[in-house]
Amino acid sequence: xxxxxxxxxxxxxxxxxxxxxxFLLVTFFMLTATPSQEEKLIVDTPSSISxxxxxxxxxxxxxxxxxxxxxxxxxxxxxxxxxxxxxxxxYNVSFSEEERRTFELxxxxxxxxxxxKSYLAMAPEQRKKITQPGIPFDSVKxxxxxxxxxxxxxxxxxxxxxxxxxSTDVPTIQRIIEVLxxxxxxxxxxxxxxxxxxxxxxxR
Amino acid sequence: MAEIxxxxxxxxxxxxxxxxxxxxxxxxxxxxxxxFLLLTFFMLTTTFNKPxxxxxxxPVKAKDPVEQTELKASEALTVILGKNDKVYYxxxxxxxxxxxxxxxxxxxxxxxxxxxxDLGRTIxxxxxxxxxxxxxxxxxxxxxxxxxxxxxxxxYALVEMTDLDTKLLETVTGAPDGK
Numbered sequence: 001x002x003x004x005x006x007x008x009x010x011x012x013x014x015x016x017x018x019x020x021x022x023f024l025l026v027t028f029f030m031l032t033a034t035p036s037q038e039e040k041l042i043v044d045t046p047s048s049i050s051x052x053x054x055x056x057x058x059x060x061x062x063x064x065x066x067x068x069x070x071x072x073x074x075x076x077x078x079x080x081x082x083x084x085x086x087x088x089x090x091y092n093v094s095f096s097e098e099e100r101r102t103f104e105l106x107x108x109x110x111x112x113x114x115x116x117k118s119y120l121a122m123a124p125e126q127r128k129k130i131t132q133p134g135i136p137f138d139s140v141k142x143x144x145x146x147x148x149x150x151x152x153x154x155x156x157x158x159x160x161x162x163x164x165x166x167s168t169d170v171p172t173i174q175r176i177i178e179v180l181x182x183x184x185x186x187x188x189x190x191x192x193x194x195x196x197x198x199x200x201x202x203x204r
Numbered sequence: 205m206a207e208i209x210x211x212x213x214x215x216x217x218x219x220x221x222x223x224x225x226x227x228x229x230x231x232x233x234x235x236x237x238x239x240f241l242l243l244t245f246f247m248l249t250t251t252f253n254k255p256x257x258x259x260x261x262x263p264v265k266a267k268d269p270v271e272q273t274e275l276k277a278s279e280a281l282t283v284i285l286g287k288n289d290k291v292y293y294x295x296x297x298x299x300x301x302x303x304x305x306x307x308x309x310x311x312x313x314x315x316x317x318x319x320x321x322d323l324g325r326t327i328x329x330x331x332x333x334x335x336x337x338x339x340x341x342x343x344x345x346x347x348x349x350x351x352x353x354x355x356x357x358x359x360y361a362l363v364e365m366t367d368l369d370t371k372l373l374e375t376v377t378g379a380p381d382g383k
Contacts, residue, residue, distance in 0.1 A: 015232060022239040029246030046346040049353060050258040064342075161257060168342035170285075174364065177262065186264055189257035192346055 040108055040132065041065045043165045047195035054189060058157045060148065061191075063108060066165040068172045069134030072147050073108035079155045080104050086150045093117055110134040113143055137179055145179045152183070160188040258349060263361070279329045283316065284365070284373060285336040285344040291316050292376075295323070298368045306376045311347050320355040332360040335369060 041063050058079075063071040074080060084103045088095055091113040095103070099120035110132035111119045119127065137144035151158055160180060164173060180188060277297040282304075284292040289311060294304040309315040324330050334348055345362070352360050373379075 015236065019232060019236055019239065022236065022243055026239055026242045026246065029243065029250055033246050033250045045255075046343040048256065048258050048346055048350040050256055050350070052257050052259060054255050054257045163255075164342045164346075166341060166343040169338070170336040170340045170342060170345060171338050173342050173345065174336075177362075181262055186262045187259070188262075189259055190346060190349075191255045191257050192350075194256055195350075 040128075041069065041071050041110065043163055045163060045191055045193050046166045048190075048192040049195050050192060051194075052189075054161055054191065055159055058155060058159060060151055060158050060160045061108065062144070062160065062162050062176060064162070064164040064168050064172060064176065065134075066167045068169055069110055069132070070137055070144060070172075070176070071108045071110040071132070072135050072144065073106075074151050074155075074158065075107070076155065077104045079151065079158075080106075082154045083147075083151050086154065087113065087146065090146060090150070095120065112136050112141075137175060142179060142182075144176070145183050148180065148185065149183045152185075160185050161191050162188060163191040258346065258353075260349070260362075275331055279327055279331050280333060281320075281323055281330055282333045282335060282369070283348060284369060285334065285340040285348060286373070286377075287337060287339040287379075289341070289344060291344075291348075292373060293319060294372075298366070298372055303372065303375075306372055308377075311344075311351075316348070317351055317355055320351060320357055324355055324357055330357060330359065332357055334360060334362050335365045336362075337365055337370075337373070 043063055043065060057075055059075055061073045061075075063073065065071070074083065081100060081104055084095060084100055087093075093113060093116070095117060099117060102120045106120075109116070109119070112133065112135060115133070119130075119132070122130070135144050135147065136142070148160065162173070162176065177188075180186075275297065280295070280297050282294055282298065284306075286292055291309045291311060292306055293309065293316065294306045296304045298304055309319060320330075320332070332352065334345070336345055349360075349362075351357075
Protein backbone atom coordinates (compact mmCIF):
# COMPACT_ATOMS: atom_id res chain seq x y z
CA UNK A 1 0.00 0.00 0.00
CA UNK A 2 1.33 3.41 -0.87
CA UNK A 3 1.84 5.71 2.03
CA UNK A 4 -0.64 8.54 2.16
CA UNK A 5 1.31 11.68 2.49
CA UNK A 6 -0.23 13.91 5.06
CA UNK A 7 -0.42 17.43 3.81
CA UNK A 8 0.95 19.54 6.56
CA UNK A 9 -0.02 23.03 5.44
CA UNK A 10 -3.25 24.26 6.89
CA UNK A 11 -6.23 24.12 4.53
CA UNK A 12 -7.31 27.62 5.41
CA UNK A 13 -8.00 29.86 2.46
CA UNK A 14 -8.35 33.57 2.28
CA UNK A 15 -12.03 34.38 2.44
CA UNK A 16 -11.65 38.14 2.37
CA UNK A 17 -12.60 38.70 -1.30
CA UNK A 18 -15.67 36.53 -0.93
CA UNK A 19 -16.76 38.38 2.16
CA UNK A 20 -16.13 41.67 0.39
CA UNK A 21 -18.31 40.62 -2.48
CA UNK A 22 -21.02 39.31 -0.19
CA PHE A 23 -21.22 42.59 1.66
CA LEU A 24 -21.17 44.54 -1.55
CA LEU A 25 -24.18 42.57 -2.76
CA VAL A 26 -25.93 42.93 0.60
CA THR A 27 -25.46 46.68 0.43
CA PHE A 28 -26.67 46.77 -3.15
CA PHE A 29 -29.81 44.79 -2.44
CA MET A 30 -30.51 46.74 0.72
CA LEU A 31 -30.39 50.01 -1.14
CA THR A 32 -32.34 48.93 -4.20
CA ALA A 33 -34.91 46.86 -2.37
CA THR A 34 -38.45 48.02 -2.43
CA PRO A 35 -39.92 45.40 -0.16
CA SER A 36 -42.43 43.37 -2.09
CA GLN A 37 -45.77 44.67 -1.11
CA GLU A 38 -47.93 42.56 1.02
CA GLU A 39 -51.03 41.74 -0.95
CA LYS A 40 -54.30 41.73 0.88
CA LEU A 41 -56.22 40.67 -2.15
CA ILE A 42 -54.70 37.97 -4.29
CA VAL A 43 -55.20 38.70 -7.94
CA ASP A 44 -54.27 36.62 -10.95
CA THR A 45 -53.92 39.12 -13.75
CA PRO A 46 -54.54 38.21 -17.39
CA SER A 47 -51.59 38.19 -19.77
CA SER A 48 -50.81 40.39 -22.74
CA ILE A 49 -47.91 41.04 -25.07
CA SER A 50 -47.67 44.65 -23.94
CA UNK A 51 -44.23 45.65 -22.78
CA UNK A 52 -45.04 49.04 -21.29
CA UNK A 53 -43.93 49.18 -17.70
CA UNK A 54 -45.92 50.78 -14.97
CA UNK A 55 -44.41 54.08 -13.77
CA UNK A 56 -42.34 53.87 -10.61
CA UNK A 57 -44.32 56.41 -8.67
CA UNK A 58 -47.57 58.38 -8.68
CA UNK A 59 -49.73 55.37 -9.36
CA UNK A 60 -53.27 54.74 -8.17
CA UNK A 61 -53.86 51.01 -8.14
CA UNK A 62 -57.45 49.85 -8.26
CA UNK A 63 -57.42 46.15 -7.51
CA UNK A 64 -60.45 44.06 -8.35
CA UNK A 65 -60.60 40.55 -7.01
CA UNK A 66 -62.32 37.57 -8.54
CA UNK A 67 -65.17 38.13 -6.06
CA UNK A 68 -65.63 41.68 -7.41
CA UNK A 69 -64.33 43.40 -4.30
CA UNK A 70 -62.52 46.62 -5.06
CA UNK A 71 -59.40 47.74 -3.24
CA UNK A 72 -57.80 51.12 -3.56
CA UNK A 73 -54.18 52.07 -3.17
CA UNK A 74 -51.97 55.02 -3.90
CA UNK A 75 -48.25 55.35 -3.46
CA UNK A 76 -46.37 58.22 -1.87
CA UNK A 77 -46.80 58.72 1.85
CA UNK A 78 -47.38 62.50 1.76
CA UNK A 79 -50.09 61.93 -0.84
CA UNK A 80 -51.75 59.35 1.37
CA UNK A 81 -51.74 61.69 4.36
CA UNK A 82 -53.34 64.64 2.67
CA UNK A 83 -55.72 62.32 0.84
CA UNK A 84 -56.95 60.90 4.14
CA UNK A 85 -57.42 64.40 5.54
CA UNK A 86 -59.44 65.46 2.51
CA UNK A 87 -61.59 62.36 2.53
CA UNK A 88 -62.10 62.72 6.28
CA UNK A 89 -63.24 66.30 5.82
CA UNK A 90 -65.63 65.27 3.07
CA TYR A 91 -67.21 62.43 5.03
CA ASN A 92 -66.96 64.13 8.45
CA VAL A 93 -64.65 61.56 9.94
CA SER A 94 -61.72 62.73 11.99
CA PHE A 95 -58.70 60.50 12.32
CA SER A 96 -56.29 60.42 15.22
CA GLU A 97 -52.57 60.83 14.75
CA GLU A 98 -52.09 57.09 15.16
CA GLU A 99 -54.71 56.23 12.58
CA ARG A 100 -53.20 58.67 10.12
CA ARG A 101 -49.81 57.05 10.62
CA THR A 102 -51.33 53.63 9.95
CA PHE A 103 -52.98 54.89 6.79
CA GLU A 104 -49.69 56.36 5.66
CA LEU A 105 -48.22 52.87 5.68
CA UNK A 106 -51.21 51.09 4.14
CA UNK A 107 -50.64 50.47 0.46
CA UNK A 108 -54.02 49.02 -0.36
CA UNK A 109 -57.30 48.83 1.48
CA UNK A 110 -60.88 47.91 0.81
CA UNK A 111 -62.93 49.55 3.52
CA UNK A 112 -65.89 51.86 3.05
CA UNK A 113 -65.53 55.29 4.71
CA UNK A 114 -67.86 54.21 7.51
CA UNK A 115 -65.56 51.40 8.57
CA UNK A 116 -62.22 52.95 7.75
CA LYS A 117 -61.66 54.59 11.14
CA SER A 118 -62.26 51.41 13.11
CA TYR A 119 -60.13 49.48 10.63
CA LEU A 120 -57.20 51.83 11.10
CA ALA A 121 -57.60 51.70 14.87
CA MET A 122 -57.24 47.92 14.94
CA ALA A 123 -54.13 46.08 16.01
CA PRO A 124 -51.96 45.01 13.08
CA GLU A 125 -52.66 41.27 13.53
CA GLN A 126 -56.36 41.91 13.70
CA ARG A 127 -56.19 44.10 10.61
CA LYS A 128 -54.64 41.24 8.71
CA LYS A 129 -57.29 38.80 9.82
CA ILE A 130 -60.54 40.54 8.93
CA THR A 131 -61.94 40.38 5.43
CA GLN A 132 -62.38 43.83 4.00
CA PRO A 133 -65.67 44.29 2.16
CA GLY A 134 -64.23 46.42 -0.64
CA ILE A 135 -64.85 50.04 -1.54
CA PRO A 136 -68.39 50.89 -2.67
CA PHE A 137 -68.55 52.08 -6.26
CA ASP A 138 -72.21 51.92 -7.25
CA SER A 139 -74.10 55.03 -8.24
CA VAL A 140 -75.79 55.40 -4.85
CA LYS A 141 -72.63 55.32 -2.81
CA UNK A 142 -69.73 56.09 -5.07
CA UNK A 143 -66.79 56.31 -2.69
CA UNK A 144 -64.31 55.03 -5.25
CA UNK A 145 -64.96 58.07 -7.42
CA UNK A 146 -64.32 60.34 -4.45
CA UNK A 147 -61.06 58.60 -3.64
CA UNK A 148 -59.88 58.98 -7.22
CA UNK A 149 -60.98 62.60 -7.43
CA UNK A 150 -59.38 63.59 -4.12
CA UNK A 151 -56.16 61.81 -5.04
CA UNK A 152 -56.02 63.68 -8.30
CA UNK A 153 -56.60 66.94 -6.48
CA UNK A 154 -53.78 66.09 -4.08
CA UNK A 155 -51.34 64.89 -6.70
CA UNK A 156 -52.26 65.87 -10.27
CA UNK A 157 -49.62 63.61 -11.82
CA UNK A 158 -51.15 60.32 -10.78
CA UNK A 159 -51.74 57.55 -13.29
CA UNK A 160 -54.61 55.15 -12.76
CA UNK A 161 -53.84 51.46 -13.07
CA UNK A 162 -56.51 48.78 -12.95
CA UNK A 163 -55.41 45.41 -11.68
CA UNK A 164 -58.19 42.97 -12.31
CA UNK A 165 -58.43 39.25 -11.79
CA UNK A 166 -58.92 37.04 -14.83
CA SER A 167 -62.36 35.97 -13.74
CA THR A 168 -63.70 39.36 -12.69
CA ASP A 169 -67.11 40.11 -14.20
CA VAL A 170 -67.18 42.47 -17.13
CA PRO A 171 -70.00 44.62 -15.65
CA THR A 172 -67.77 45.38 -12.64
CA ILE A 173 -64.93 46.47 -14.89
CA GLN A 174 -67.30 48.51 -17.02
CA ARG A 175 -68.70 50.20 -13.94
CA ILE A 176 -65.20 51.09 -12.73
CA ILE A 177 -64.29 52.51 -16.13
CA GLU A 178 -67.53 54.49 -15.97
CA VAL A 179 -66.61 55.82 -12.51
CA LEU A 180 -63.24 56.90 -13.83
CA UNK A 181 -64.78 58.56 -16.85
CA UNK A 182 -67.19 60.45 -14.64
CA UNK A 183 -64.12 61.84 -12.91
CA UNK A 184 -62.61 62.75 -16.30
CA UNK A 185 -60.01 60.00 -16.26
CA UNK A 186 -60.01 58.76 -19.82
CA UNK A 187 -56.57 57.27 -19.87
CA UNK A 188 -55.61 54.38 -17.71
CA UNK A 189 -53.50 51.28 -17.56
CA UNK A 190 -54.52 47.67 -17.23
CA UNK A 191 -51.95 45.66 -15.33
CA UNK A 192 -51.19 42.41 -17.12
CA UNK A 193 -48.68 39.60 -17.06
CA UNK A 194 -46.05 39.04 -19.69
CA UNK A 195 -46.86 36.82 -22.61
CA UNK A 196 -44.75 35.67 -25.53
CA UNK A 197 -45.33 37.51 -28.73
CA UNK A 198 -46.79 35.41 -31.50
CA UNK A 199 -44.47 34.90 -34.47
CA UNK A 200 -46.57 36.89 -36.90
CA UNK A 201 -46.49 39.99 -34.72
CA UNK A 202 -45.30 43.16 -36.43
CA UNK A 203 -44.60 46.12 -34.18
CA ARG A 204 -46.18 49.40 -35.04
CA MET B 205 -10.68 30.02 7.34
CA ALA B 206 -10.04 33.62 6.69
CA GLU B 207 -7.22 34.99 8.63
CA ILE B 208 -5.58 38.22 9.34
CA UNK B 209 -1.86 38.06 9.42
CA UNK B 210 -0.57 39.15 12.75
CA UNK B 211 1.44 42.26 12.54
CA UNK B 212 5.02 41.86 13.42
CA UNK B 213 5.21 43.34 16.85
CA UNK B 214 8.91 43.46 17.13
CA UNK B 215 9.24 46.59 19.21
CA UNK B 216 7.69 45.28 22.40
CA UNK B 217 7.83 47.14 25.64
CA UNK B 218 10.43 46.85 28.23
CA UNK B 219 13.14 45.95 25.79
CA UNK B 220 12.05 42.36 25.55
CA UNK B 221 13.48 40.84 22.47
CA UNK B 222 11.10 37.97 22.09
CA UNK B 223 8.14 38.81 19.93
CA UNK B 224 4.89 37.79 21.45
CA UNK B 225 3.15 35.37 19.13
CA UNK B 226 -0.40 36.27 20.06
CA UNK B 227 -2.61 35.16 17.24
CA UNK B 228 -4.95 37.86 15.94
CA UNK B 229 -6.96 35.41 13.88
CA UNK B 230 -10.68 36.04 14.01
CA UNK B 231 -13.14 33.40 13.11
CA UNK B 232 -15.12 35.10 10.39
CA UNK B 233 -17.59 32.27 9.85
CA UNK B 234 -20.55 33.75 11.77
CA UNK B 235 -20.12 37.06 10.03
CA UNK B 236 -20.05 35.39 6.64
CA UNK B 237 -23.09 33.35 7.58
CA UNK B 238 -24.96 36.48 8.52
CA UNK B 239 -23.83 38.26 5.38
CA PHE B 240 -25.14 35.50 3.18
CA LEU B 241 -28.34 35.24 5.16
CA LEU B 242 -28.99 38.93 4.58
CA LEU B 243 -27.99 38.59 0.96
CA THR B 244 -30.49 35.80 0.43
CA PHE B 245 -33.20 37.71 2.26
CA PHE B 246 -32.81 40.87 0.21
CA MET B 247 -32.51 38.97 -3.02
CA LEU B 248 -35.77 37.19 -2.38
CA THR B 249 -37.74 40.20 -1.20
CA THR B 250 -36.64 42.50 -3.99
CA THR B 251 -39.12 42.85 -6.79
CA PHE B 252 -37.19 43.77 -9.84
CA ASN B 253 -39.71 43.65 -12.59
CA LYS B 254 -42.38 46.26 -12.56
CA PRO B 255 -45.69 44.91 -13.76
CA UNK B 256 -46.57 45.17 -17.40
CA UNK B 257 -49.43 47.39 -18.34
CA UNK B 258 -51.64 47.99 -21.28
CA UNK B 259 -52.62 51.55 -21.96
CA UNK B 260 -56.22 52.29 -22.79
CA UNK B 261 -57.62 55.60 -23.86
CA UNK B 262 -61.34 55.92 -23.64
CA PRO B 263 -63.00 58.62 -25.74
CA VAL B 264 -64.16 61.70 -23.93
CA LYS B 265 -67.90 61.49 -23.63
CA ALA B 266 -69.32 63.85 -26.23
CA LYS B 267 -71.97 66.16 -24.87
CA ASP B 268 -73.50 66.80 -28.24
CA PRO B 269 -74.37 63.75 -30.35
CA VAL B 270 -74.25 65.86 -33.51
CA GLU B 271 -70.50 66.29 -33.10
CA GLN B 272 -69.88 62.58 -33.34
CA THR B 273 -69.09 61.07 -36.68
CA GLU B 274 -71.24 58.29 -37.95
CA LEU B 275 -69.58 54.92 -38.40
CA LYS B 276 -69.80 53.48 -41.88
CA ALA B 277 -71.36 50.03 -42.01
CA SER B 278 -68.78 48.85 -44.54
CA GLU B 279 -65.94 49.58 -42.12
CA ALA B 280 -67.50 48.19 -38.99
CA LEU B 281 -66.76 44.86 -37.39
CA THR B 282 -68.53 43.93 -34.19
CA VAL B 283 -66.89 41.40 -31.91
CA ILE B 284 -69.09 39.99 -29.17
CA LEU B 285 -67.34 38.33 -26.25
CA GLY B 286 -69.63 35.59 -25.07
CA LYS B 287 -69.78 33.34 -22.08
CA ASN B 288 -67.18 30.54 -21.68
CA ASP B 289 -64.48 32.37 -23.70
CA LYS B 290 -66.51 32.28 -26.93
CA VAL B 291 -66.16 34.97 -29.57
CA TYR B 292 -68.82 35.97 -32.06
CA TYR B 293 -68.44 38.52 -34.80
CA UNK B 294 -70.33 40.10 -37.63
CA UNK B 295 -69.55 42.68 -40.23
CA UNK B 296 -71.60 45.79 -40.74
CA UNK B 297 -73.97 47.42 -38.33
CA UNK B 298 -76.89 45.81 -36.61
CA UNK B 299 -79.56 48.49 -36.99
CA UNK B 300 -82.56 46.21 -37.01
CA UNK B 301 -83.27 46.59 -40.70
CA UNK B 302 -81.21 43.71 -41.97
CA UNK B 303 -79.80 41.00 -39.82
CA UNK B 304 -76.04 40.58 -40.21
CA UNK B 305 -74.52 37.14 -40.39
CA UNK B 306 -73.15 36.17 -36.98
CA UNK B 307 -70.15 33.86 -36.98
CA UNK B 308 -68.53 32.14 -34.06
CA UNK B 309 -64.81 31.73 -33.37
CA UNK B 310 -62.35 31.54 -30.48
CA UNK B 311 -59.21 33.17 -29.09
CA UNK B 312 -56.73 30.82 -30.77
CA UNK B 313 -54.18 31.81 -33.44
CA UNK B 314 -56.47 30.69 -36.22
CA UNK B 315 -59.54 32.25 -34.61
CA UNK B 316 -60.29 35.91 -34.17
CA UNK B 317 -56.70 36.89 -35.00
CA UNK B 318 -56.99 35.49 -38.51
CA UNK B 319 -60.34 37.23 -39.00
CA UNK B 320 -58.87 40.56 -37.92
CA UNK B 321 -55.80 40.13 -40.12
CA ASP B 322 -57.87 39.20 -43.18
CA LEU B 323 -60.35 42.01 -42.74
CA GLY B 324 -57.62 44.52 -41.89
CA ARG B 325 -55.98 43.77 -45.21
CA THR B 326 -59.12 44.30 -47.28
CA ILE B 327 -60.62 47.18 -45.29
CA UNK B 328 -57.95 49.71 -44.38
CA UNK B 329 -60.13 51.78 -42.07
CA UNK B 330 -61.58 48.82 -40.20
CA UNK B 331 -63.21 49.84 -36.94
CA UNK B 332 -63.79 47.13 -34.38
CA UNK B 333 -66.57 47.42 -31.84
CA UNK B 334 -65.89 45.21 -28.85
CA UNK B 335 -68.99 44.21 -26.95
CA UNK B 336 -68.59 41.96 -23.95
CA UNK B 337 -71.72 40.28 -22.61
CA UNK B 338 -72.52 40.50 -18.91
CA UNK B 339 -71.26 37.00 -18.19
CA UNK B 340 -67.94 37.44 -19.96
CA UNK B 341 -64.74 37.50 -17.96
CA UNK B 342 -62.27 40.34 -17.64
CA UNK B 343 -59.64 38.08 -19.19
CA UNK B 344 -61.60 38.05 -22.45
CA UNK B 345 -61.56 41.83 -22.61
CA UNK B 346 -57.81 41.97 -22.07
CA UNK B 347 -57.31 39.19 -24.60
CA UNK B 348 -59.26 40.94 -27.31
CA UNK B 349 -57.48 44.24 -26.66
CA UNK B 350 -54.26 42.30 -26.95
CA UNK B 351 -55.40 40.85 -30.28
CA UNK B 352 -55.94 44.42 -31.45
CA UNK B 353 -52.30 45.14 -30.68
CA UNK B 354 -51.12 41.94 -32.31
CA UNK B 355 -53.07 42.48 -35.52
CA UNK B 356 -52.22 46.17 -35.62
CA UNK B 357 -55.84 47.22 -35.59
CA UNK B 358 -55.79 50.81 -34.44
CA UNK B 359 -59.44 51.74 -34.52
CA TYR B 360 -61.39 49.95 -31.88
CA ALA B 361 -63.79 50.81 -29.13
CA LEU B 362 -65.12 49.10 -26.07
CA VAL B 363 -68.89 49.45 -26.14
CA GLU B 364 -71.80 47.90 -24.35
CA MET B 365 -74.13 45.33 -25.85
CA THR B 366 -77.26 46.76 -27.41
CA ASP B 367 -80.63 45.06 -27.21
CA LEU B 368 -80.44 44.28 -30.91
CA ASP B 369 -77.12 42.51 -30.41
CA THR B 370 -78.51 40.48 -27.55
CA LYS B 371 -81.45 39.49 -29.71
CA LEU B 372 -79.18 38.56 -32.59
CA LEU B 373 -77.02 36.42 -30.31
CA GLU B 374 -80.09 34.77 -28.88
CA THR B 375 -81.56 33.87 -32.26
CA VAL B 376 -78.29 32.40 -33.44
CA THR B 377 -77.07 30.58 -30.34
CA GLY B 378 -80.25 30.15 -28.37
CA ALA B 379 -79.06 32.07 -25.30
CA PRO B 380 -78.65 35.82 -24.74
CA ASP B 381 -75.00 35.42 -23.76
CA GLY B 382 -73.91 32.67 -26.12
CA LYS B 383 -73.60 28.95 -25.68
